[in-house]
Amino acid sequence: xxxxxxxxxxxxxxxxxxxxxxxxxxxxxxxxxxxxxxxxxxxxxxxxxxxxxxxxxxxxxxxxxxxxxxxxxxxxxxxxxxxxxxxxxxxxxxxxxxxxxxxxxxxxxxxxxxxxxxxxxxxxxxxxxxxxxxxxxxxxxxxxxxxxxxxxxxxxxxxxxxxxxxxxxxxxxxxxxxxxxxxxxxxxxxxxxxxxxxxxxxxxxxxxxxxxxxxxxxxxxxxxxxxxxxxxxxxxxxxxxxxxxxxxx
Numbered sequence: 001x002x003x004x005x006x007x008x009x010x011x012x013x014x015x016x017x018x019x020x021x022x023x024x025x026x027x028x029x030x031x032x033x034x035x036x037x038x039x040x041x042x043x044x045x046x047x048x049x050x051x052x053x054x055x056x057x058x059x060x061x062x063x064x065x066x067x068x069x070x071x072x073x074x075x076x077x078x079x080x081x082x083x084x085x086x087x088x089x090x091x092x093x094x095x096x097x098x099x100x101x102x103x104x105x106x107x108x109x110x111x112x113x114x115x116x117x118x119x120x121x122x123x124x125x126x127x128x129x130x131x132x133x134x135x136x137x138x139x140x141x142x143x144x145x146x147x148x149x150x151x152x153x154x155x156x157x158x159x160x161x162x163x164x165x166x167x168x169x170x171x172x173x174x175x176x177x178x179x180x181x182x183x184x185x186x187x188x189x190x191x192x193x194x195x196x197x198x199x200x201x202x203x204x205x206x207x208x209x210x211x212x213x214x215x216x217x218x219x220x221x222x223x224x225x226x227x228x229x230x231x232x233x234x235x236x237x238x239x240x241x242x243x244x245x246x247x248x249x
Contacts, residue, residue: 004028004029004030004050004239005029005030005031005032005048005049005050006024006029006030006031006032006049006050006051006053007032007034007043007046007049007051007052007053008021008031008032008033008034008053008055009034009035009036009042009052009053009054009055009072009092010033010034010035010037010055010057011035011036011037011055011056011057011058011059011068011091012035012037012057012058013035013037013038014193015035015055015056015057016187016189016190017031017053017055017185018183018185018186018187018190019184019185019186019224019225019228020053020089020184020185020228021185022225023225023228023229024232027232027239028239029050029051029239032049036068036071036072037057037066037068042071042072042075046075046078046079046082046084047082047084049084050085050236050239051084051085051086051087051235051236052079052084052085052086052087053086053087053088053089053092054072054076054086054087054088054089054091054092054093054095054096055089055090055091055092055185056089056090056091056146056147056183057090057091058198059091060091060094060104060149061073061091061094061095061097061098061104061149061151062098062104062105062149069095072095073095073098073099076095076096076099077099080099080173080174080177083174083175083176085176085235085236085237086176086178087177087178087179087180087231087235088177088178088179088180089179089180089182089183089184089185090145090146090180090181090183092179093151093171093179093180093181094149094150094151094179096173096177097151097152097154097157097168097171097179100154100156100157100173101154101156102151102152102153102154102157102168103151103152104149104150104151104152105149105150105152106148106149106150107148107150107165107166107206109205110204110205111165111204111205111206112147112148112165112201112204112205112206112207113145113146113147113150113163113165113166113181113206114145114146114147114201114202114204114206114207114208114213115144115145115207115208115212115213116142116143116144116145116208116212116213116216116217117142117143117145117163117164117165117182118141118142118163119141119142119143119161119162119163119169119170119182120141120161120162120163121141121160121161122159122160122161124158124159124160124172125159125161125170127234128160128161128170128227128230128231128234129141129160129161129227142216143169143182143183143184144182144183144186144191144213144217145181145182145183146183146194146198146201147166147181148201148204150165150166150167150168150181151168151171151179151181152168153167153168153171156173157171157172157173157179158171158173159171160172160178163181165206166181168181169181169182170182176235178231178235184224184227184228184231185228186217188214188218191213191214191217195210195213
């Protein structure tokens with residue numbers, strides 16, 4: 001296994017790893033990008049990576065008519081069988097949920113989660129969320145979201161967080177597979193792109209106005225990095241230092 005390489009699977013050519021990528025780089029990891037939507041092949045040996053992250057995208061986890069979605073659905077069980085640390089974010093989490101037998105579907109009343117939406121930790125998820133700096137007594141714990149569909153929670157998942165509109169917000173499968181419905185990686189640049197390229201979604205029931213989204217985002221950059229670090233602490237095993245790093249330390 002490459003002790004310092006994280007594979008980042010993107011579903012759109014212009015996607016980025018954002019704050020999650022920044023925090024991984026700060027920890028000494030290297031990032032290798034893969035975008036099957038533009039013809040990149042998913043690696044046949046996922047065990048060669050220290051971890052794999054499947055990010056979001058504008059398509060659905062049910063779009064099996066898209067070859068790259070079908071290929072990822074077929075590939076994810078190999079990743080989990082190899083016990084490689086796997087993290088899914090938004091679409092990535094929904095793909096993992098489908099592999100685990102959960103249904104991915106829109107809200108029963110057509111509502112969406114767009115903006116900073118409240119998230120409640122379950123008892124199993126308190127170690128990830130309690131005291132994270134995101135929530136206060138006057139303002140509930142919330143994360144940036146941009147989705148029309150959510151995943152069903154099934155027995156193969158340990159729920160870590162839940163929400164009002166979409167129950168499933170975070171889960172764990174086994175020891176090293178995690179799924180997040182929300183976007184801790186979102187930077188201001190990424191949010192601006194959502195708002196510019198998919199502004200029509202702001203008209204959907206449940207969507208927050210642009211001004212509210214940006215105001216909430218600008219208040220929490222430090223706590224976002226803190227929460228990502230907490231997630232990485234439990235998702236990834238301690239990184240093995242290279243000989244050069246060991247000599248410096």
